[in-house]
Structure formats: C-alpha cells, structure tokens
Amino acid sequence: MHCYIPFARPKTGSMRTARDEEDNTISEATAETLTEKTAELEGETTAELERENTAISAVLRDDKTQIEKENEDSTVVSDTHTEQSLRAGLKGVYTLPLVLSIFACCFGSSFQVGFHLGALNTPAKILIEWQRSSYKRIHGPDSVYKEEIIWSLTASILLLGGILANALLASITHRFGRKGTLMYNNAFVVIAMILQQMAKSFDNYIYMMISRFFIGFNSGVNMGLASIYLSEIAPINLRGAIGCMSNVFLYTGFLFALVVGLPFMLGDEENWHLIFLLSYIPVSVQLTLLGFFCPESPKYSYIVHGNFMEAERSLQLLRGRNDVKEEMDMLDKEASTARSTSHQKIGFCQMLEKKYLRWSLYLGIYLVFSVQTSGSAPVGVYSTKIFEEAKLSQLNAQLATCGIGVVNVLSILACVYLVQHPSIGRRLLFLTCTAGCCISTALIGITIIIAEKGNVEANITTPETATTLTSAIATTIASSNASGGSLAAYLSIVFIAVYVVFFSIGFGAITETYLSDLFPSEARAAGCSASTLASLLFRLVVLFSFPMLKKLIGPSVFFTYSACQLFCSILGFIILPETKNKEPERILRDIKRRRMSITSRCCCKM
Template sequence: MTLLLAGVTLVSAFGSSFQYGYNVSVINSPAVFMQEFYNETYFDRNGIPMESSFQKLLWSLTVSMFPLGGFFGSLMVGPLVNKCGRKGTLLINNIFSIVPAILMGTSKVAKTFEVIILSRIIVGICAGLSSNVVPMYLGEMSPKNLRGAVGVVPQLFITIGILIAQILGLSNILGNLEGWPVLLGLTGIPAVVELLLLPFFPESPRYLLIQKGNEEQARQALKRLRGWDDVDDEIKEMCREDQSEKLDGRLSVFNLCTFQALRWQLISIIVMMMGQQLSGVNAIFYYTDEIFKSAGVNENNVQYVTVGIGAVNVFMTCVAVFIIESLGRRLLLLAGFGICCVSCAVLTMALNLQATVSWMQYLSIACVIAYIIGHAIGASPIPFVMITEMFLQSSRPAAFMVGGSVHWLSNFTVGLVFLYMVEGLGAYCFLVFCAICLVTFIYIFIIVPETKGKTFMEINQSMAKRNKVEIQMDKEKLNDFQTAAETPKKKEEAHSTSVL
C-alpha cells in the first residue's frame, strides 16, 4: 500500500461515499422540526394549517426522493465513466452535492420546503453515482492482493457518514429547531474537499489503456500508484483483457443482459444486490428505537444508544477491511447473510415473547447487534467489490448500472412497503427478511466463486465454464502486446505500429 493509493482511497471515499451514508441518516433526527417547518411555511402562504395527510405525503416524498435519485444516478454511471473517466465522473458528481447542500442549508431562510424535496433527489443522484463509481475506480487501481480491502473502504465511509449524521443530529448539537438547516447543508463539505484534492491523483490505469488506448499514461499512473518502475506484468494483464474483449466490444446494458458469456455474473450481482437491500437492514434500523424502548432504555437516551449501534456498524466494517484478504469474499458473504438470517428468525421470536418473558427484551437487543455485525462484514460491503471483480473493462460500467439500479430500486421498495408489512404482519415481517437472507445464502454457496487473489481475466475464465462458453483471444496480437510490454524503451519508436 503506497501513500498515493492510500490517499486516493481516502479522498474519493470521504468525498463521495461518506455523503451517501450521511444523507441516508441525516433527516431522521430533525424529522419533527422539519415537519413543523413544512406546516409553518404552508400556513404563512395560505392562512390555514396543512392537512395531516398532505404533510405525511410531503414527508414521504422527502424520504423516498433520495433512493429514487440514487436510481437515476445509477443509470448515469455507464455514459459518464466511459466518456469522462472514473476520476472525471467523481469530479463532475460534486455538482450534485454542493448545489443541493446550499439549497437545503438556506431553505429555512428562504421559507421554502419544496427545495428540500428537490435537493433530496439531486443528492440522491450524487449517491447513486458515487456508490457505483468509487468501488469501480478504486478496484481498477488496486493491486489484486489489496483489491478486496480497498474495495471495502467506500462501505466503511458510508457507515462513518451514517454515524457522523447520528452524532451531529443529537438534540443538543444540530438536531434541533435552529440547527437542522446547518445539519442538512454540511453534506457539501466533503464534496468541496474532493473537488480540491482529487485532481492531483491519477485516473484509472485500466481506463487509460483499455478505453483510451494510451499505454504510456497508463504505465505512468501505475508507476505512481505502485511506487516502483517495473509494472510490465500488470500492463501485460491489461493487454490480455483488452484482447479478450476486442471481439465483443463495449457492452451496453441491453447487450449485457443478453450476453451468454456473462449470464451467471449478471444473475449473481442481481441476487447479491437484492439480498443486500431486501434483507431488512433499513427495517432493523427503523425498529431499533422501539426495541430499545421496550427493553427499558429511557426515551431520552435512545438516541445515544442508536449512535452506539452506528459505532458498532463502523467498527465491524473496519474489521471487514482487514480480514477480507485473508478470509476471502465468499466466506464473508456466507457468514454475513447467515448471521442476518439467524438474527431475523430469533428476533421474530423475541419480539413476540418479550411481553411474557422478561429476558426476551435483552435477546432482542442482542439480535439487532448481531444483525448489524453480519451485515457490516458481508452483506453491505462485499457485493460492490464482486461487481468490480466479476466483470472485465468493457462490461464493468454496464454491470454497475444494473447492480446499482437493483440496489436503489430495492432500497426504494423496502422504504415504500415496510410500514404496510409492519401493519399487516407485526414482528413476523422479519420472517420475510429471514427467508430472503436464506435464499441469498444458498445461491452464494452454490454459484458464487471465490475471487480473492485472482486477476480479472482469471475470474472471468472461471465463470466461463458455468456460462458454457470459451474465452478466446487473438494470440498473434497478444504476443505483440507482450513483446511491447517487455521492451518499454522501444515502445515510443514502435508506437505507430502497436495494436492498441
């Protein structure tokens, strides 16, 4: 791990992924004060109070516009990363954070709640782009022995963003009548930091060589990232990938969905992304306050306990960063979904029995903590790492568009139907999440391979057997590439005749 790779990882994760987590949680604490502002603004305009049904609709829009914006952002990933590059897309994406931060921060002074709803969908676009582009950018720049650890860092910063929003949202800090506009506006600070610092870091070497055809720039970027001059092996591996994909060309989403050679990779990311969001993580966070209150935690102290749960989430995601390269992706996925499955089943029992068996209240708390641990080590961080690793350069942007769209649509669906599930099923709604975790666990156990320590080409070749296709390469052109890579001093003289 060089200082440059560590720097670009921290800057891009803080500037982009942090905002995703921050905006997921930021409106929870000041919800009461924001709804009061909605009502007061409506009264000042119309002279009559806002109807409760209309206020509920406006607040539902405020909450749901964020994942909807995330879905739109995911659809923009492919065109932007192919045209502007990975780093260029992240720089452009800061517009979708700074503008809504200013709008939300001044909404109370301007006496308009409409801009908050509009800003939530814009900042959702920012989250949709960053949640896909940051793992792609970092995954393409990392050496294979660090790719998993670096790939989990964006998820770590998402959890840090959630925790910071919970801390700043405490009633004695900014989660109050006067502080909530500042709380919403702070989301623009990481974007400004990224906008100032990211230009000093290199673009993805794989993008420079495979998509831009500029081997010299790719070589220089690799030398800076690795801290040494001998990068021939990685250049060769990129050339092999480039040649392997020459016949297929750059894949659109439609082509990806109909391409037999990537069928099981595509099914796998859809299953993992649906499992990640439909496994009930948002529902667990929603139920946390009620579970702690029923266990005897003072209502005024529940907000601090919730912050503690957020800290557990950060700590366990940090643990995942350090263990992913030793234990592997597949084991962490299985452990994560397995723990979540058991936790949901036991939580259902504990919630139904806590009125008659006193110690069941504490078992409920233990189940919540266990679920958070399971999701943090596997279900939350690993699927995005797998998208980077299971697809090659020409199909990776389209794969992130599909995976990101499934991620955000599933997120939106849970937010839309969960209250109705609670109303109709009560605590038994967690059995639905238990079943989803179980199905995802079984699928991963049967289908998903281990990708630790493998090149992108090796992973692609291992999946080719399941897809019943053969990876073909133009050996003559590949030899030309290998010769060029082995004699870099002659590269400039032979550049006009090299196959790029």
C-alpha cells in the same frame, strides 16, 4: 538227395494293393494326428496371442493414462508456476499516492453517501414536526398530514435520484473518466445544499424533497463509481482490503450523521438545517486531492482510451516504482479482449446479448437483492423509531442508534482483516452473512413483539395471573422495566447489533468488490451500473414499504426479511463463484462452469 522247396511269393498286383492300403492307412492316421496336433497348437497359439494382446493393451492403456496424468500434472504445475510468478509481479504496497487516491475517493464519495443516509435518523422526530407544520401552512390548517406517506417519500426520494444516476453512469464514466466523474459529481451536492437551506428559510418542505433528489443523484454516481475506481487502482493482493475502504467510510459517514443529529449537537429545532451544510467538507477535500494529487484509473486510460503512456505513468505513480511491466502486460491482455469482444465499450443491452456477461449480470442482481432484502434500509433509516416503538425513551433510542453505528464501524474495520485472510474467501463471507442475517432479523422481530406485548399486558396482568405462556413471559420481561425501556427492548438493541456485525462481515465488506470482480473491464461500468440500479430499486421498495408494512403487520415485518435471507443463503450456495485473488478471465471461466453445471442438472431433471 536234396529236396528243394521253392519260396511261395504272392503275385505282384496283390502285393502292391496291400502296400497301398497299408500306406493309405498310415497316411490317414498320420493326417488325423497332424490335424489334431495342428488344431491343438493353433488353439494354444490363439489363446496365448489373445493373452499377450490383452496384456499389451492393458500396458498401453496404463502407459497412456500415466502419460496423460503426467501431462496434466505438468500443465497444472506449469500453470501454477505461471500464475504464482504473475501474481508476484502484480503485488503492490500502500504508497502515498495510492493512499491519497483511496482517501479522496472514499471521503468525497462513500462518506458523503453514508452521511446523507443517516442524516434523517436521529433528528427524525424534529424533522417530522417541522414537516407537519410546513405542510399545514402550505395546504391549510385543516389538511391531514399523512406521516407514513410523506415522510417515507422524503426518506426514499433520495433513491429515485440514485436510480436516474445509475441509468446514466456507464455513459458518464465513459466520457468523463472515473476521476473526472467523481469531481463533476460534487456539483449536485452544492445544488442540494442550497435547496436545503431554502427549505428552512422559506419553511417549505418541498425544497427539502427536491434537495434529497439531487443528493440521491450524487449518491447514485458515488455508489456505483467508487467501487470501480478503487478496484482499478488497487494492486491484486490489496484489492479486497481497498474495496472494504469504501464501506468503512460509508459507515463512518453514517455514524457521523447520527452523532451530529443528537439534540445536544445540531439536532434541535433551531440548528437541524446546519447538519446538511457539513457536506461541503468532503466536497472540498475530494476536489483538492483528486485535482492535484491523484491520477486517473490506469485501466480506464488504457482499455477505454487506449492511452498506453498515461496508463503507465498512473501505475508508476500509484505503485511507487518504474517497473510495472507485469501489470501493463495484464492490462494489454484485457485491452485485447475488450477490443475483440466489444470495441472497448459494452452497454446494458449488449450485456443481455452476450451469454457470458448475462450470467455475471444475474449474479450481480442476486448480490444486491440479498443486501437490500436483509432489512438494512429500515434498520439504517428507522432504527431510532424502531427503538422508540420498543418502548425506549427518545434519548435512549437515539443513543442506542449511535451505539449501533459504532458497532457498524468497528465491525467493518475488523472485516478488513477477514477479507485479506488467505483462507477466507468472499463466497464464504457472503454466505455466512446471509445465514447470520436470517437468524438475527427473526430474533429482532421476536424481541420487539415481546416488548410491545409485554408493555401492553403489564398494565393489566401479572405473571401469576397470565393465562398463556406467551403472556407470562412477555409480562415477566416487561415487569423488569428500567429507565426508559423493558429488557426485551434492550435485547432488541443486542440483536440489532448482532445483525450489524453479520451484515458488515459480508454485505458491508465485500459486496462492491464482489460486483467489480464479476465483470471484465469492458463491461464493468455497465455491469456495476445495472447492479447498483437494481440495488436502488430494491432499496426503494423496501424503504418505502416498511412504514406501511409495520403499520399493517407490526414487528412481524422482520420475519419477511428473515425468509428472504434464507432463500438467498440456499441460492448463493449453488450459484456463487469465488473471486478472491483471481484474474478476470479465470473468474469468467468459473462462472461459465457453474452455469453449465446448473443448466445440465436442470436438463437432466426435465
């Protein structure tokens, strides 16, 4: 008997509820798992994307930097190649017309200036005695001749004429040209020489002063114009050496005047007036050479007058070749700049209005201030009296002055090599000069003080009985007197010679070239004129004040020049740009960069 037990099934509603609950539980668990995994995947993806983005950004930055560097390098290389090729086309050699033009300009201008700067030096004692007798004859025997004032005025009135000349230089050169102005300027020498002979014939010192004024006018034009003409006819690779020629001839003329002024030459009571007649020699030579063999400045012909054909002919003559395209292209670029900025002419007032020219003018005034406050004027004009006051005999003092003149010429000749040396720039030479002059002028003052103190105390004491170390040293040095002067006096000659060497390698060699480099063509005449005017004013103050300061504080006056050179050394290190072998546009960019750098530093400190 089979028993059948039926399977017990749940009710349909309850089965569905349980299954739904189970499905819901599974769905919730799955959803949570999926959410967690999704969040995890999203986090990993986001982090990975951030890493990838960072890496891509870094790569892009590196690529951009590399591209910019490559572009900069290629630009620099391109500019360098362009500049090198341009300079290769601008290089020149010494041709006969170029040499004749240099000689005509320098001999008739710079030599003339140097000659008249030194003409009163060695025969100074005779001239002072003649002036004293002339003064008493005119004003009465009881009148008092004040040597410090009248002789200083005679020596410095030349600078008053120079100041007037420089005030008119820009207008004169713009109208008559560089060559024409050099030629017409000789008329003032002729007038001055006539007055000089009248002074001797009529025994009237007033004529001598007036003649010095006319010579000053001639010298003022020559000083400002010679450097302009030389810089404008010189090839770019010879610009420094040719610029030095002006100073070579200036110091040669100075030495020539010292030699002919010696007592056994023309520097005696009967023949001293014949010294000044020698000025007719450079006048005749310059008029002949400039009139028949030398061209006008190409830059003046093209940039100022716009005469392309005349400028090209002048360049072809000066360079000795027909192909002067590169140099004409450069002149054309300068002419375009001049027309766009100043309509071919910029005066002094316009220079002050234009910021880029105003800073060049400041630099030019700084240069001439450095030169004139170095003590060059007293050393050049009063060196014989300085040596006499250092207890040298009159003849030894005159011979020492001539020896200094020889050192001057030899130093300036050696500087032609230094100026042309590829690794020696104008800035380095100038700063070396200021530092050297600072030290040497201080040593000049010290040795003259010792010489004077020693000569006074040597008569009343001995080194063993001296009460102070200074007295002992001074007395010991002074006790070694030999034929006309003490050891300290001869040491003063040595230190003046050292001063002359430093002066020559900087101030004497490159100042005029430096001035021409600082100004573009359209402002060069006005800029050089203003700078030379400032130079003459500074020189006038220094030259006129030296005898009075010497009387007031003695040889310590040289310490003031030393302090000025110390100041100029520091200032020059900050503001002076390098101009050697650079085109005018690049020089102006360098000046602007230094100006902005100095201005930004001053603003930051404020």
